[in-house]
Amino acid sequence: MSNIVAIVGRPNVGKSTFFNRLVQKRQAIVDNVSGVTRDRHYGKSDWNGNEFTIIDTGGYIIGSEDAFEVEIRKQVELAIEESNVILFMVDNQVGLTDMDKEVAQLLRKSKKPVLLVVNKVDSNKNIDDTYEFYNLGFEQFFTVSSQSGSGTGELLDEVVTHFDQGDHKDPFEGLPRVAIVGRPNAGKSTLTNALLDEERNIVTDIAGTTRDSIETLYNKFGHEFVLIDTAGMRKKGKVSEDLEFYSVMRAVRAVEECDVCVLMIDATRGIEAQDLNILFLAERNRKGLVILVNKWDLIEKETNTMKAYEAEIRNKIAPFNDVPILFVSALTKQRVHKTVEIIMEVNENRNRRIKTSRLNELLLPIMEITPPPAIKGKYIKIKYVTQLPTRTPQFAFFANLPQYVKEPYKRFIENQLRKHFNFTGVPIEVYFRQK
Ligand SMILES: Nc1nc2c(ncn2[C@@H]2O[C@H](COP(=O)(O)OP(=O)(O)OP(=O)(O)O)[C@@H](O)[C@H]2O)c(=O)[nH]1
Numbered sequence: 092m093s094n095i096v097a098i099v100g101r102p103n104v105g106k107s108t109f110f111n112r113l114v115q116k117r118q119a120i121v122d123n124v125s126g127v128t129r130d131r132h133y134g135k136s137d138w139n140g141n142e143f144t145i146i147d148t149g150g151y152i153i154g155s156e157d158a159f160e161v162e163i164r165k166q167v168e169l170a171i172e173e174s175n176v177i178l179f180m181v182d183n184q185v186g187l188t189d190m191d192k193e194v195a196q197l198l199r200k201s202k203k204p205v206l207l208v209v210n211k212v213d214s215n216k217n218i219d220d221t222y223e224f225y226n227l228g229f230e231q232f233f234t235v236s237s238q239s240g241s242g243t244g245e246l247l248d249e250v251v252t253h254f255d256q257g258d259h260k261d262p263f264e265g266l267p268r269v270a271i272v273g274r275p276n277a278g279k280s281t282l283t284n285a286l287l288d289e290e291r292n293i294v295t296d297i298a299g300t301t302r303d304s305i306e307t308l309y310n311k312f313g314h315e316f317v318l319i320d321t322a323g324m325r326k327k328g329k330v331s332e333d334l335e336f337y338s339v340m341r342a343v344r345a346v347e348e349c350d351v352c353v354l355m356i357d358a359t360r361g362i363e364a365q366d367l368n369i370l371f372l373a374e375r376n377r378k379g380l381v382i383l384v385n386k387w388d389l390i391e392k393e394t395n396t397m398k399a400y401e402a403e404i405r406n407k408i409a410p411f412n413d414v415p416i417l418f419v420s421a422l423t424k425q426r427v428h429k430t431v432e433i434i435m436e437v438n439e440n441r442n443r444r445i446k447t448s449r450l451n452e453l454l455l456p457i458m459e460i461t462p463p464p465a466i467k468g469k470y471i472k473i474k475y476v477t478q479l480p481t482r483t484p485q486f487a488f489f490a491n492l493p494q495y496v497k498e499p500y501k502r503f504i505e506n507q508l509r510k511h512f513n514f515t516g517v518p519i520e521v522y523f524r525q526k
């Protein structure tokens with residue numbers, strides 16, 4: 092279940108300052124693990140044990156005031172469609188502006204909770220100035236200082252009360268959940284149709300109870316999974332999709348709700364920055380991943396075309412490149428069945444559990460022959476390994492001096508795990524702990 096909080100508001104009110112405050116601590120840790128550069132629009136945070144995703148919808152508005160009108164409308168529509176709670180931020184130092192009123196107008200259409208956040212209230216003596224914001228017509232408002240952090244706690248206490256508590260019944264409990272994502276026009280709808288259309292009798296559409304996702308059961312040829320499709324992704328043409336940011340934001344919810352993410356690439360365009368953003372999103376969320384190079388029917392083939400294409404992709408997505416890459420045509424249904432098989436295999440890999448005895452038998456001798464390099468004359472001794480009881484593959488290695496084990500050695504270990512067990516398409520994590 093995903094909980095997504097979106098921050099909207101006119102430029103310069105402090106959205107990214109607030110965003111950074113929330114994601115900072117955690118992001119530093121996550122980035123360290125994956126080596127991925129921080130996305131300035133998307134991050135993870137938590138409050139009292141409630142994990143959530145925070146999206147900063149700002150920062151890309153360029154050009155004239157007219158352009159602003161259009162952009163802010165898109166921002167707000169996206170926030171309404173894709174998030175669970177919306178934070179509408181205004182600036183107490185500047186006071187109430189016409190732009191704020193326009194944003195408020197758009198937000199009134201939302202059925203999702205909107206919390207008005209008056210930012211830059213740096214000291215209590217500014218509180219009196221905030222009352223003009225009552226004119227925006229929101230029942231409740233919160234005063235914060237993104238710079239110092241004051242007021243954040245009270246705001247978050249309220250935010251988490253609006254989260255999906257997961258108390259509704261999932262009719263597809265236990266089945267793998269699959270999201271098809273990719274840039275506009277990559278062929279997502281065509282693939283969905285190819286998978287589902289012809290055998291209508293075994294296709295059921297169930298609109299999400301508290302969410303807006305549409306979930307469709309795929310059950311053919313002995314394979315069963317749930318295709319998830321968010322309402323926002325389905326509505327076509329409502330928002331122009333030319334900006335990199337939008338296609339990523341549209342993918343956020345689908346990626347969070349899935350077990351396996353199918354990333355579709357248009358073969359005629361190749362893998363692009365947006366695709367990599369979605370891929371990192373899946374990796375950071377520890378989801379299974381399958382890459383489909385679609386529209387392969389349009390490519391002129393010579394010897395090695397496929398090989399070269401594949402090599403280029405693997406190079407671009409490194410270091411996480413133990414990922415299935417399939418060349419398909421959703422239109423002619425070429426290799427669509429194979430795609431299903433691979434999705435199921437990746438899901439199986441993601442659930443793979445390896446016995447502690449087997450891990451130790453295999454890895455201890457390898458680590459004996461190739462130990463981590465000694466640091467300042469100190470030798471690192473790894474005593475045993477175990478897979479953690481987590482939902483996705485994570486391994487703990489117990490050692491005398493875990494702090495001395497560096498990234499390259501962790502990579503080496505990860506590669507050994509991948510060499511001996513099938514974890515294709517699955518991010519795995521390796522931790523070193525004190526023993
Ligand atoms: N005094 C004060 N200044 C703040 C506070 N929060 C943000 N600022 C300042 O306000 C300015 C704008 O902040 P940003 O976080 O970049 O604003 P934004 O809403 O993300 O702006 P866009 O990226 O243009 O959408 C910066 O100079 C911040 O330092 C605050 O709580 N108090």
Ligand SMILES: Nc1nc2c(ncn2[C@@H]2O[C@H](COP(=O)(O)OP(=O)(O)OP(=O)(O)O)[C@@H](O)[C@H]2O)c(=O)[nH]1
Pocket residue numbers: 273274275276277278279280281282327385386387388389419420421422423
């Ligand atoms: N030649 C060829 N065309 C394809 C293939 N798959 C999709 N197309 C075409 O590409 C166009 C876009 O396909 P869609 O399935 O609508 O793409 P989408 O990813 O759902 O697009 P958005 O909804 O805009 O995000 C359509 O004209 C399809 O007919 C393919 O395998 N081969």
